[in-house]
Amino acid sequence: MATKNKRDYYDVLGTNKSASQSEIKKAFYKLAKTHHPDRGGDAEKFKKINEAYMVLSNPDKRAKYDRFGFSGMDFGEGFSGGGFSSFTDIFDMFFGGGGDIFGGGRSGRRRRVVHGEDIEVKVKLSFKEGVFGIKKEIEYTRSEPCHQCDGLGALSRNDIRSCPTCGGSGQETRTVRSILGLMRQSVTCSQCNGTGEIIRKACPVCRGKKVVIKKNKTTVNIPAGVDSNMHLKVQGHGHIPTKDAIPGDLYLRIMVKKDRRFERDHYDIHSMVKCSFMQVIKGCELTIDTIDGPTKVKIAPGTEAESQLRLKNKGIPTLESRGQRRGDHFITVKVKIPKYSSLTKAQKNLIDELIKIS
Ligand SMILES: [Zn+2]
Numbered sequence: 001m002a003t004k005n006k007r008d009y010y011d012v013l014g015t016n017k018s019a020s021q022s023e024i025k026k027a028f029y030k031l032a033k034t035h036h037p038d039r040g041g042d043a044e045k046f047k048k049i050n051e052a053y054m055v056l057s058n059p060d061k062r063a064k065y066d067r068f069g070f071s072g073m074d075f076g077e078g079f080s081g082g083g084f085s086s087f088t089d090i091f092d093m094f095f096g097g098g099g100d101i102f103g104g105g106r107s108g109r110r111r112r113v114v115h116g117e118d119i120e121v122k123v124k125l126s127f128k129e130g131v132f133g134i135k136k137e138i139e140y141t142r143s144e145p146c147h148q149c150d151g152l153g154a155l156s157r158n159d160i161r162s163c164p165t166c167g168g169s170g171q172e173t174r175t176v177r178s179i180l181g182l183m184r185q186s187v188t189c190s191q192c193n194g195t196g197e198i199i200r201k202a203c204p205v206c207r208g209k210k211v212v213i214k215k216n217k218t219t220v221n222i223p224a225g226v227d228s229n230m231h232l233k234v235q236g237h238g239h240i241p242t243k244d245a246i247p248g249d250l251y252l253r254i255m256v257k258k259d260r261r262f263e264r265d266h267y268d269i270h271s272m273v274k275c276s277f278m279q280v281i282k283g284c285e286l287t288i289d290t291i292d293g294p295t296k297v298k299i300a301p302g303t304e305a306e307s308q309l310r311l312k313n314k315g316i317p318t319l320e321s322r323g324q325r326r327g328d329h330f331i332t333v334k335v336k337i338p339k340y341s342s343l344t345k346a347q348k349n350l351i352d353e354l355i356k357i358s
């Protein structure tokens with residue numbers, strides 16, 4: 001979890017939070033050309049640039065990063081920026097596959113690393129579970145390589161032949177016009193959909209699809225302080241499209257139920273307490289609900305209506321401190337004024353008496 005001393009992704013790309021997607025792309029393009037190891041750049045630096053770009057260029061990942069930073073995303077196994085492991089993969093993605101943008105030398109076939117898609121599941125929590133965290137078993141479905149044929153699509157290798165259109169490469173080459181002039185670009189073969197092979201006799205379980213949809217379970221420690229619409233990443237629990245693919249990630253979208261007693265404001269709790277006007281005049285002790293259970297609070301004599309009491313450190317544990325620090329609990333004093341017409345004769349007499357002597 002060595003994410004503490006990482007440089008901000010926006011800093012790495014020399015841009016800022018308000019940058020548009022195209023500004024981010026431009027910034028990355030410029031840096032990538034300077035620092036690419038193929039052009040004598042520093043590999044470590046290049047890796048950091050890539051990582052920053054992989055996150056900030058993906059609107060979903062960028063939103064998560066903006067919200068959580070590194071720490072919120074760091075979920076046990078660290079935030080890897082989506083698991084892109086090699087430079088070529090990133091360049092394939094960025095430049096549309098196989099394009100030789102640096103003017104020659106790097107052409108030829110490369111084995112592409114396949115990345116599985118991410119999965120999002122909603123996780124419903126009670127108010128208290130969101131506040132204090134909980135260990136939860138998460139059920140979800142994902143595609144995995146077929147167990148019958150081991151992801152082959154056929155029961156025997158003899159039932160598979162090479163695709164005649166692309167000769168087994170899965171790619172067709174064509175020339176396209178780009179900002180850097182004409183360049184050769186590989187596109188996915190239309191006959192075999194990029195697999196490079198034609199299955200003659202399909203596996204009966206996956207029907208030649210190579211993958212099956214499977215129900216999965218995983219137990220996750222949901223940290224204290226989570227709130228609705230936060231995403232927690234469980235690395236490697238997403239779809240697995242092929243046997244040697246890097247699995248996608250599982251994102252848990254948190255939905256926290258409301259509690260009618262408590263209003264949440266970031267890590268603070270707001271609630272109210274009702275008092276009679278006699279109680280606020282004289283002062284009193286009342287029992288109120290907190291997230292830790294009932295507790296007694298003193299209402300000082302002469303407390304005004306709508307004034308706030310503050311219970312320090314009785315709010316919600318913060319995600320950033322991993323539950324070590326907590327917000328506060330604010331209580332608004334509501335004063336009930338009875339209707340004069342609803343008063344008893346004795347009460348009315350007492351009020352007349354009060355008015356006379358005050
Ligand atoms: Zn083909």
Ligand SMILES: [Zn+2]
Binds near residue numbers: 150204208
């Ligand atoms: Zn199969």
